[in-house]
Amino acid sequence: MSIGVGATAALLLFAVWPLAAVLRTALADGGAPLLAELAEPGAHEAWFNTLVLAGWVTGLAVPLGATLAWVVERTDAFVSERTRGATGALLTLPLAVPPYLLAMAWALLGNGRNGLLNRIASAPWVDLYGLDGIVLVLVTASYPFVLLAVRASLSRADPALEEAARTAGAGPVRVLIDVTIPLVLPSMAAAAGLVFVFATAAFGVPYLLGSVASPPVYFLTTRIFRYTTLGGEDMLARAAALAIVLLATSGLAQAASSWLAKRRSTVQVSGKSSRPSLVRLGPLRFFVRAGLALFALTAIVLPLSTIAWTSLAKSFAEPGTLSFVHWNNVLAREETLGAFVHSIVLALLTGALVAVLGLVVARMAKVTRRAGAVVSFLASAPYAVPGTVLAIGLLLAFSLEYRVIVADRVTFALYLPGTLGLLIVAYGVKYLAFGVRGARAALDQIHPSLEEAARTSGAGPLRGTVDVLLPLVSPAVLAAFVVVALPCLSELTMSVLLFGAHTQTAGTLLFELQSYADPPAASVVATLVVGIALVGDFLSRRLSRRRTT
Amino acid sequence: RVEVGAPRVRQQAADTQPTGRVTVYTSMYRHVIDAMKPILAEALPEVEVEWLQGGSEKLATRLDAELTAGTPSADLVMTSDPLWYRRLAEERHLAAFAPIPALAMPRTLVDPRGYFVTSRISTMVLAYNEEHVKPDEVPRTFLDLFDERFVGRVTTPDPLGSGTTFTTLAFLVHTHGEDVMQRMKAVNTIASGGNSSTLTRLESGEHHVGFVLLENVLAAEKRGTPVKWKLPEEGAVIIPGPIALLAKGPNPVAARAVYEVLLSKAAQEKIVDGLMHAPFDTLEPPTGAPPLPKLLDTKYQWTDDFVHAAVDQSQTLREKFSAIMGGH
Amino acid sequence: MSESGLELRAIHKRFGDNHVVRGLEIALEAGEIVALLGPSGCGKTTALRMVAGLETPDSGTITIAGQTVKSDAVDLPPEARRIGMVFQSYAVWPHKNVRDNVAYPLKLAKNGDAGARADRTLELVRLGGMGDRFPDTLSGGQQQRVALARALVAEPKLLLFDEPLSNLDAKLREEMRHEIRVLAKQVGITSLYVTHDQPEAFAVSDRVAVVLDGVIAQVAPPREIYAEPASLAVAKFVGRLSILEGVERTGEGRARVQGFELPVTSATDAQSVVLGVRPEDVRLADGGIEGRVTRATFLGERTELEIETLAGTLRADVGRSTPVHGGGTVHVALDGGRLYATPSH
């Protein structure tokens, strides 16, 4: 319990307090900045665009992710179980790639004037600048959330439910519509909520592809970004006011999705588990395979290889001439190594911190219903706060030194600016939601008697948790660790505001190169980031496979 | 009990010998910083200088937030937006200081009250891709960019995201009237990102003409580029990059010493190596660039009149720009 | 020969190296109920699922009501086989109410009258009036009856049951097995019923097929399979059995063990035999075989004894009034038994 209290205190200090600092500025003078912002037509437009964007992204990513999940989990489209597993892994790769890198790649490939695709086709047939392009890129970045959730839910569902429909006379398609989809609807709804929030809070992609469109399109996040870059207290208050709007929007979406998810309880009694019989695709098999391959090529392989390839192209003017000159330049720079070391350390530490804290919070939510619900809300809310706003909150809250004084002596002093600590706090607060989510799902799958057996064997609550619960949830905790560590590896939005003289990260390096010094060198860093992320992803898969045996 | 306050002081302020750590927030390029490090180390062996390098706007956001909270962690700021320094000075966040080298600068490059001086000069020039722009088409003035012949071919950095660009916009509007923005709109100017992404758009041929900082083009020329630059006939927009001492900085004594070294000839030569102009006519311009006096001879002068207008109307100007260009 | 309800011919199925079903053959007459009875892992479920079309046999022919649904040339999908199936886990759809669950097969068959017919089938399984409730508000027994109604409603040619009662508690199980039999007979539907519970198989079926190791060891009506198991393995699986050694044949239909002679049937011609005895053929009687009671378990209506004799351990049931205690010496008479070939260890 004391761990729970500690976790709550940490949450209040590191998550709630900085946000409160932001809100306070937004609500200064009786809410003047908020009211002023609400009266702005520009704000209305940004809000409207955000809703349209999030709506489209959700509307496309959910069916796409769910379809892919079904194909991977339930059809005979694969030659062997190995290819099934490999395809599943390949399709979740985008999770390991920062969305703004995807946007960079797509900007190169698909800008309306001279994107590579258009150059190859010698005709302007794609234009990814503007809302359409942003939607598409965000869809390719976010469908894996749905894929993972629906796959998990499909593999948990009692196959007899679907088989009963088959024997009742329904063909595979009818089964899909009448039984499978309703069964996975709750998990689809939950994933839809996540995707909606993801799209609402997205910054990099809307900025990179929206501001160069003609006319440019703005969203809540990019408008907030402008306010923050323009500087001044007034602007900060405006940004905070918009952040409230953003938070409310994504909060509503979250609430709606969890309402939808809970409305019909789908008790998934699993009897003796048998592998469900796979849907035989017959002649469609070829088309499904071709479709999968085409999708993986365009949505995953193409953008990633574009990034790698630009890093080798001599300049943007002559994309055909390859050389290692940028690689040599980047690798020769003193700070490159430092930045990557920092990022890897940050990713590992934050991943570990969030995985553990997420577990603690999820556990609290299970043990003490009401308090737990509040705490898990607090832990999940910051994900919906734009990184810029969160970073400003942290700057406002932690530019001062906090001293704990016992017996009139300073016993503990906390001063974060310029340290990796501040970045860990920022990343941790932002991504805690993932940790809580993962841990909750894992805990729900563990029969309470396993832990009770430890108690009756003589283990106290802590001991029981360590000896029984932790080992059992460790695959899920590892997954949460990876899901958090990957975006931290390349985090950009918050890092550029919070890094210190000695704490440059891969993200800030990338940003610096991209926007000031040397754009081709940025592709090198991007390639490195993606490479490290893919290696990390691969290693964690290996590790978790070993664990589950 | 919990106490909240300024962090522990790292060095006694009364100490007149410059020692300890000095933190500089700067938007200078990293290779320039790297080149300056040995100079500082030699001149001030007791002082450890920490460079926090980042975009001007990011650093401004960060410092604003720190100042709002009460304590800046920087001693010196050295970024590129003169208007912001004026606001900092008015809000009394800066300490007045007159370093000796500043006496040799052209007076237009020095704040008369001594709150900041120029440490380097960036120049906004015309740029075009020679593969796409015929010789007789090449723009000659800023206004030329927004001519009918360039419809859909113009790009600039985003004035709302980049300080140097905002300054340029303010000068154009101040000099030619608000009509300029209408003309930008009329040719579908894409104003996005920073100078470097603008250069990228020009290099790749996505756009053909625009304005961009001279230093970016010079750097590109070094590695080979189809983008050429041109000084506008009426003169370039020059953006002095100020340096200033923060009033509440943690280590003012050492900070002053660093301030002076950064303006020394040795350090300023590194600025020139970094393809920017130093604020002294005694120093050579960067290779291929016009000499300083030629630059300063421009229609776009930092008069009080302009500065007041730019500061007072910065908000309205931004709003108008947004409204005209679309988006906001 | 009467009309055929279901025929399996030479069915084989492997999972990787595991040859699970090894030439299974069985034929059901129309309207007949046959129970597949066998130990866990013997391939019962696999066989049933192949009949349903949920699993594909490696080879063999399956014919339902005269129509070949699976052969080398034909392979109908489950939905075209006109079957009804009841699963161990009920598999009642949680997102549909009871009526919609039951009406679903009718709707698929474009039956206009679906709701009304579903209600009538619900009456049949004694769930009248529950049509509007959702499955999560029903008890296990009620859910299983919904599943049954759903399987029956479209008048399939064949009903398949995979341990439909093993998630229910003992009392309910006894009630339901009777209900299932009555219903299937009333509707006159051919049924294949998988279970590993012997009394359940006996109570529900016309014939019992004992499946051992992927083949059918014996198919016969309950009485026959109980009284005349084809082998020791079948005998052991069908009801309790005590095995006595040191047995000699003493003539046609007679044998002697421990000096005690008794009437026997024989499953073998072998000379080296063991004697299988059912508990109800063991009586306490003076002058019988001597033994020591090693366990006496009072179970209510009967007390189960374990009696150690020189020939082996005997299990016997005695009424509650018989005074026996663990450790005492008793004499037992055997009323009958069956000879089996001595198993080779």
Place this chain on the structure above:
Amino acid sequence: MSESGLELRAIHKRFGDNHVVRGLEIALEAGEIVALLGPSGCGKTTALRMVAGLETPDSGTITIAGQTVKSDAVDLPPEARRIGMVFQSYAVWPHKNVRDNVAYPLKLAKNGDAGARADRTLELVRLGGMGDRFPDTLSGGQQQRVALARALVAEPKLLLFDEPLSNLDAKLREEMRHEIRVLAKQVGITSLYVTHDQPEAFAVSDRVAVVLDGVIAQVAPPREIYAEPASLAVAKFVGRLSILEGVERTGEGRARVQGFELPVTSATDAQSVVLGVRPEDVRLADGGIEGRVTRATFLGERTELEIETLAGTLRADVGRSTPVHGGGTVHVALDGGRLYATPSH
């Protein structure tokens, strides 16, 4: 009075409005095995979990081996109660091998000799040599024995079982219930055993406590509870029971039904009574009560009959050689019965 093993006094527990346990009282002697037998939802599990400390009673006192573990003043956590518990779902930890599972309680008690003692306990539950295997390679019965070994190994003061066998198949269940009893007696440990299966309760325990609606309706040794149930509700729950109406007392220990007189015991002084008859007290006999056989189910060692008489439906068992068929008329004699107050509908 002998040493106390477990005592529950006036235990109450509500879940919201649901008053689940309503003043439960029971005392076990040291070394005694008591089964809590009752229908689903009557509060057995809740009671057991309160003894374990996994659930907190609203009021009442719990004493284990003389030590008060829960009262108004005291509330020991589960780990301090010195109990062993066996769960219905086995709750064997999948990430530890068998030995580590069993050794865990010893390791917590800082017992240096943990591995060796775990191995000895594994021998006891007949899993010797399986220490290195992981639970997912074990059958259900083996897993449950691991759980049992884990509960026994640290020599707790009290063993708690919550339907430990209901996930196992019938044959295994019969074996295991005997094993559990033998082991508990061998170690001499006080045990509380929750089940809703009557034969299991009888086979495993010294005394059976029938729980109905959150209170204990009767505690007595199996024979007594079977022969002399305190009420009709208890009688119905403990074994099969037929109820006949139109009964009149004809003297001390005698009653008449349908003109047929029989010896009875009595659970009530009321004049308006019904007669409860056990199947084994029903015999086919000329001159008995006339009835029609409405169902005859051959189950192997016995055939279960349902006989409709004018006084009510009788259930009877007959041997396999008795020739009866559904629909025939029979006469039955009753060897005994018990009178209960007529239930008020």
